[in-house]
Amino acid sequence: MEKESKNIVLIGMPGCGKTSIGKNLAEQLKMNFIDVDEYIEQKMQISIPEIFKQGEEHFRKIETRCIEELSKLSSTIISTGGGVVKSPLNIEFLKENGIIIFINRPLENIVNDIDIGVRPLLADGKEKIFKLYQDRIGLYNKYKDYEIINDSSLENVMEKMSEISQKIS
Ligand SMILES: Nc1ncnc2c1ncn2[C@@H]1O[C@H](COP(=O)(O)OP(=O)(O)OP(=O)(O)O)[C@@H](O)[C@H]1O
Numbered sequence: 001m002e003k004e005s006k007n008i009v010l011i012g013m014p015g016c017g018k019t020s021i022g023k024n025l026a027e028q029l030k031m032n033f034i035d036v037d038e039y040i041e042q043k044m045q046i047s048i049p050e051i052f053k054q055g056e057e058h059f060r061k062i063e064t065r066c067i068e069e070l071s072k073l074s075s076t077i078i079s080t081g082g083g084v085v086k087s088p089l090n091i092e093f094l095k096e097n098g099i100i101i102f103i104n105r106p107l108e109n110i111v112n113d114i115d116i117g118v119r120p121l122l123a124d125g126k127e128k129i130f131k132l133y134q135d136r137i138g139l140y141n142k143y144k145d146y147e148i149i150n151d152s153s154l155e156n157v158m159e160k161m162s163e164i165s166q167k168i169s
């Protein structure tokens with residue numbers, strides 16, 4: 001049986017590359033991959049925009065409950081929602097058995113790619129991402145164990161990522 005390892009938790013702004021990088025890394029390291037937003041939607045049997053209709057606070061409570069459950073896993077790449085850093089309790093759970101990697105991608109690149117249709121917090125326009133970044137950058141920096149700059153090809157970024165994963169394992 002494979003030895004169990006710590007989780008690798010990816011944090012960062014919406015559209016920063018958590019899923020693309022995380023799935024790639026999971027394949028490389030033969031780890032499992034889970035996306036917190038997808039887990040929430042499956043568990044609640046309702047979409048995230050629908051959950052947000054009852055308010056952000058309602059969503060955050062569900063998010064924290066799901067994070068608590070997922071933090072009990074091991075050998076898993078956990079791709080989080082962009083707002084996971086808003087609750088210190090989320091981070092406490094995630095750090096119990098996880099190393100946190102902050103994926104930092106230039107906002108201009110994010111804005112070019114992002115689909116705001118499925119993002120309640122950006123419903124007023126993509127520009128809101130600049131304000132979100134200002135609000136959150138301090139938290140991403142505070143909670144990260146490592147940081148990766150996603151500003152080149154995915155292939156290139158995966159090389160930087162494997163330098164980090166070698167340090168972790
Ligand atoms: N280095 C890169 N080069 C080219 N495209 C990229 C790169 N990084 C991310 N992308 C693209 O940006 C978009 C967002 O990436 P991805 O879905 O991986 O981000 P995310 O952080 O998981 O977003 P979400 O907030 O939706 O979970 C995707 O279309 C992805 O292909």
Ligand SMILES: O=C(O)C1=C[C@@H](O)[C@@H](O)[C@H](O)C1
Pocket residue numbers: 013014037048080081082083084118119120121
């Ligand atoms: O940045 C955020 O606060 C969010 C990001 C998404 O992944 C979802 O978790 C949700 O839409 C909230």
Ligand SMILES: [Mg+2]
Pocket residue numbers: 018019020035079
């Ligand atoms: Mg994703």
